[in-house]
Amino acid sequence: MSGLSPANTAASHRHLAMVAALMAIFTTIFASNVPTPLYSVWQAKMGFSSTALTAVFSIYVLGVVTTLLTLGSLSDKIGRRQMMVPGLLFILAGAVMFILARDIYGLGIARVLTGIGTGIVTGASSAALVELEPDGNWTRAATLSALFFTLGAFAGPTVSSLMLGLGDAALIWPFAVTLILGGMTVALLLLIPWPADIGQRHPDFRWRAWRPTTIKVPREMLGAFIFAAAAICLAWSTGSLYASLGPSLATKLVGIDDRTKAGLFAAGWQLMAGISQFACKRQPLDRLLLVGPTTLIIGLGVMAAAVLYSSPWMFTLATLATACGAGATGVVGIASISNTAPADQRGGINSAFYLMAYLTMASVVLGVGFVSDMIGFAPTVLGFTSIISCAALALMLVALSSKRVSLW
Known part of the structure; x- marks a missing residue:
């Protein structure tokens, strides 16, 4: 039985890479939204004010904005997968921090880590989808990106809402799901054969010549x-x-x-x-x-x-x-x-x-x-x-x- 032709092999690699990029978007947005139904639970348990609650939510923006101002265009230079994997590691670190958090400062650290990961992954994965789309159809790539963004934003609070009946375990299991999703996505990104001509490190890139994204x-x-x-x-x-x-x-x-x-x-x-x-x-x-x-x-x-x-x-x-x-x-x-x-x-x-x-x-x-x-x-x-x-x-x-x- 003959193997796949080079053209079919390349197409298969593209499709696998697209699946990995879509999973990265879904996992990241899932992780960003999974704490939503839990804020009021933490507020009642830890006894902080509404101002403090909204500060925990908003400090996420610090992580995202820091990434936009510094690393926004870095995936153009060092490669899409090379940015998505570190970004997902920040997401995983944020999930672990949420599980371990015992006060509002722990929650704040978890949100910052999640924000940094979100800023890194969404930019790199969205760009990767455009490049990986087999027919160069930007509209289809943008639609797929938006679809998985929406699914992640819906699935995150849905999962944590449905687990609220578990008592204190409701503050752990949603982030365990994040860890499973994140671990699977990192493994997929590392193990699949990424197309050699798409989203790779620029051969002329040098760290000493790199500058933050210009706003x-x-x-x-x-x-x-x-x-x-x-x-x-x-x-x-x-x-x-x-x-x-x-x-x-x-x-x-x-x-x-x-x-x-x-x-x-x-x-x-x-x-x-x-x-x-x-x-x-x-x-x-x-x-x-x-x-x-x-x-x-x-x-x-x-x-x-x-x-x-x-x-x-x-x-x-x-x-x-x-x-x-x-x-x-x-x-x-x-x-x-x-x-x-x-x-x-x-x-x-x-x-x-x-x-x-x-x-x-x-x-x-x-x-x-x-x-x-x-x-x-x-x-x-x-x-x-x-x-x-x-x-x-x-x-x-x-x-x-x-x-x-x-x-x-």
Whole structure:
């Protein structure tokens, strides 16, 4: 029986490498989101404030931003697999730290390690998928990346929510799952035959000549950049509320006593936002500029009503509406920056774009935690819904005044 031809062997290697890159994305985003339903459990067990809880969530951004500012383009030089493996080791170290954490400082260290790993893996694996796609189809590669990103964001909080009934073991087993996934992915990356002509170390690379990623936006692009960044920041602000305080909101303000169900709201939000992004990818931007922020405003209004009337049903509708609105608005930001960024400056512009998004996420969450300790959780959430609604309305008005969209 004859063996595979060289062409078939090369194709097989490509497919295996794509599977490994997709597993790296899934595992990383799973690990980033798995703590979401556990924050309120840690808060009750360790006795820290809402400000401290949101600080633990937000310090993750420190790890991601540090990576964006220093290692963002390094995989272009030393190779995709050579960056993914160390990044996953940071993810594994974060999972171990979560298991061992006995106070808020341990949780903070775990989040920083996870953030560093996330920043390293997502950039390198996304670039690898584009290069490994057999037909050079960038759209298909981006779709696969987004699909596994969404699946990881949904699976992480789902697993930890379902394990909340295990008592203290609920603070261990979700991270054991992370360790298993991470170990399998590292083994796959190390053992598979990686295509020799794709994503390898640049032959002329020298460490002494390497410089950190440049964060720069051309002056002539500032207007388009600010608009796109505003759209992605608006989308991520609501997502960060669900990821950090969503389960607490459900149990303390909406009347959902079951922590498992409360945690699943965060998972459901991630899933609906991902579905919304997929559904909106082929829609015209001018339509999304109206539909996205409008749906987000409606969802935030229903969220405010859910808090005022302690209604789980209203909170369910609010979760669906805000996720759909945020997903559509996020597509506006990503598409706007992709369509306007010059090819030779895209790396630095994209880094600046996501830097703004991550900093906004951290600022919003920290602000909500700090204010809720001062005036109470319910008034803070009502204030949040009002501020983000005004921001969404402002985005639409700017789009209309700048002729990015027309009502007729």
